[in-house]
Amino acid sequence: MPGTLWAIAEAGPDGHLTKLSAEVATLVRGLGATAGRDVAGVVTGAPGAVAAVAAELAAYLPRVVAVEAAAAAASPIAALAAQGAVQATGADTDASLFLGNSPDGRDTAGFLMAALGVGVISNAGGVAWDSGPVAEKGVFGGRLITTSSFADGHGIVTVPLGSVPAEAAASSGVVETVALAGAGAAPAVKVLERVSEAAGAVQIEEAKIIVSGGRGVGGAEGFAIVAELAEALGGAVAASRAAVDVGWIPYARQVGQTGKIVKPEVYIALGISGAVQHKVGMQGARTIVAVNTDPDAPIAEFADLFVIGNLFDIVPALVAELQAHKA
Amino acid sequence: MKIVILAKPVPDATGQERLGPDLRLDRAAIPPVINGNDEYCLEAALRLRDAGAEVSITLLAMAGAFGPDALRKGLAMGADNAYLVSDPALAGSDAWTTARVLAAALAKLEFDLVLAGVDSSDGNGGVVAAALASLSGLPYLSYATSITPDGDKVRIKRFSATGYDVLEAPLPALITGMQALGEPRYPTLRGIMGARSKTITTWALADLGIDPATVGGESAASRVSTFSIPDARSAARVVRDPAPIAAKLIVDFLVERRAI
Ligand SMILES: Cc1cc2nc3c(=O)[nH]c(=O)nc-3n(C[C@H](O)[C@H](O)[C@H](O)COP(=O)(O)OP(=O)(O)OC[C@H]3O[C@@H](n4cnc5c(N)ncnc54)[C@H](O)[C@@H]3O)c2cc1C
Ligand SMILES: Nc1ncnc2c1ncn2[C@@H]1O[C@H](COP(=O)(O)O)[C@@H](O)[C@H]1O
Numbered sequence: 074m075p076g077t078l079w080a081i082a083e084a085g086p087d088g089h090l091t092k093l094s095a096e097v098a099t100l101v102r103g104l105g106a107t108a109g110r111d112v113a114g115v116v117t118g119a120p121g122a123v124a125a126v127a128a129e130l131a132a133y134l135p136r137v138v139a140v141e142a143a144a145a146a147a148s149p150i151a152a153l154a155a156q157g158a159v160q161a162t163g164a165d166t167d168a169s170l171f172l173g174n175s176p177d178g179r180d181t182a183g184f185l186m187a188a189l190g191v192g193v194i195s196n197a198g199g200v201a202w203d204s205g206p207v208a209e210k211g212v213f214g215g216r217l218i219t220t221s222s223f224a225d226g227h228g229i230v231t232v233p234l235g236s237v238p239a240e241a242a243a244s245s246g247v248v249e250t251v252a253l254a255g256a257g258a259a260p261a262v263k264v265l266e267r268v269s270e271a272a273g274a275v276q277i278e279e280a281k282i283i284v285s286g287g288r289g290v291g292g293a294e295g296f297a298i299v300a301e302l303a304e305a306l307g308g309a310v311a312a313s314r315a316a317v318d319v320g321w322i323p324y325a326r327q328v329g330q331t332g333k334i335v336k337p338e339v340y341i342a343l344g345i346s347g348a349v350q351h352k353v354g355m356q357g358a359r360t361i362v363a364v365n366t367d368p369d370a371p372i373a374e375f376a377d378l379f380v381i382g383n384l385f386d387i388v389p390a391l392v393a394e395l396q397a398h399k400a
Numbered sequence: 401m402k403i404v405i406l407a408k409p410v411p412d413a414t415g416q417e418r419l420g421p422d423l424r425l426d427r428a429a430i431p432p433v434i435n436g437n438d439e440y441c442l443e444a445a446l447r448l449r450d451a452g453a454e455v456s457i458t459l460l461a462m463a464g465a466f467g468p469d470a471l472r473k474g475l476a477m478g479a480d481n482a483y484l485v486s487d488p489a490l491a492g493s494d495a496w497t498t499a500r501v502l503a504a505a506l507a508k509l510e511f512d513l514v515l516a517g518v519d520s521s522d523g524n525g526g527v528v529a530a531a532l533a534s535l536s537g538l539p540y541l542s543y544a545t546s547i548t549p550d551g552d553k554v555r556i557k558r559f560s561a562t563g564y565d566v567l568e569a570p571l572p573a574l575i576t577g578m579q580a581l582g583e584p585r586y587p588t589l590r591g592i593m594g595a596r597s598k599t600i601t602t603w604a605l606a607d608l609g610i611d612p613a614t615v616g617g618e619s620a621a622s623r624v625s626t627f628s629i630p631d632a633r634s635a636a637r638v639v640r641d642p643a644p645i646a647a648k649l650i651v652d653f654l655v656e657r658r659a660i
Binding site: 215398 | 411436437494495496499518519521522523524525526527528529530531532533534535539540541542543545555558559560561562563564565566567568569570573578579580583619620621622623624625626627628629630632633634636637638639640642643644646647648649650651653654655657659660
């Protein structure tokens, strides 16, 4: 059936379907029901590895195409994922394609835009249907919200984390496995090595509770008390750019315009002033608590609870209070 | 080594005035700057030069009349010259058009390496560079946290969710970069003076052989229909009590919000 809605999924570093891809698949299924369109998923990966991801994706969608690409073991996935998606969606020139707004998802969307010559609406936090996808997104650091659609009713949409909760379908779909045609035409870019530095640590995008430290934390040692609070809450540690720039914590933990966009239930900002480039990354949190010595810190303007005080006094007291609360 | 930097002029994110009377972004009211991620790429190129490599650096942008102001700063930082694609017909262009126009401009330039930002701070698209690499037939290496040219090849460290990947490709290639490449330098007074005599060449669509009917808002594949200002969060509850009381109030608040 023409005009199928496709979720282009990806695997995480652990080899499983990412949470973001599960959300994209859920979104696509919902849109398909509203629009009366067929929905399907596609995932491209190394033979052997891709089958498990496709099976996970099939929990969300009635039909999944698993594209086996031998080159995936030694080259970046995006170019291959785009070829796989083009192959799976085939002659359906009215299809709309949905991807997660992750690095690989965005790269894949860029390649697909060039391959299909269609438009992209990126980072669409809210997607509805009105004879085609209609997307709401924040631009200019969230200061403005725009509503966009495609001139001819179809295109490519990238979706940030947390736009809908992932929810499996009532029954699992069928998986059809195909080989990537032309075997992915020997990509010029080779992966020489994959280095894992933070395996096991909770990814901040996936965390429900985030405790984030800024320049006010004062040093790498100061992050020990940030981590203590995160542990007491069962959350993940993040940081502002000021803390990353001086090397107190790795870049992978940075929240903001040039770091990660997060959308946790709770974001606790310790010693963070709330510069606009930081705000962009965390303003989607459901509840924001800030601890700051400066009553005029900009973060007071968008926190839900603003605690004026020294984090070195407040945080230990808070950890003790949380332990008492649990007991 | 010849390096082209894609340097997108964007409104300064710290500016306050965002909307004109027509409820559209009033670009003229906001001083333009080079997109942050593009500036990191320029810094990476300048560091290759500092390290002793013979490097020429060309800035390339597609922008309106405000373009030269932003590019001037890149020239003051140390880029050698700039090309600006500017044409009234381009107003309202989408990412797909941007990629096609930049591809046509690149085809007129000589280079070993093209550097672009992983995304732009105004639209946050993050899709133009991959499309451009595809249209220009260039190997694409993205999310670089370091860039190491090596003879007729280039290696990068690519940021990954758990660490980094080391990627390699033959030159010429297109790389996208970001903050981890290094804090951009401030232009020196000498740099600012020197920038005045560097050339910014402006190309119209006719110079690139592009039919004006195929670009701009009228032919854009994606269209913005409405602009609105998000609801502000309601005012924060403020706590000024000593630590033990403040701690209790924070826990109460989290419980009240069903957050813990
Ligand atoms: C292109 C570009 C991209 C950027 N991208 C990002 C990004 O992705 N993420 C990001 O975070 N920033 C980003 N920035 C930087 C941003 O503008 C700010 O400089 C940065 O967020 C400041 O970090 P901070 O709040 O930790 O530090 P500061 O602004 O220095 O604030 C420190 C705060 O700690 C408080 N404090 C000090 N001591 C204590 C104490 N003992 N107890 C409690 N409070 C205390 C102070 O009152 C102050 O409010 C970017 C900037 C640019 C130009
Ligand atoms: N109009 C433009 N002029 C120059 N470079 C651009 C332009 N648009 C996008 N780019 C480049 O492509 C990158 C990604 O842009 P985007 O896909 O719009 O987020 C930017 O960081 C720039 O390096």
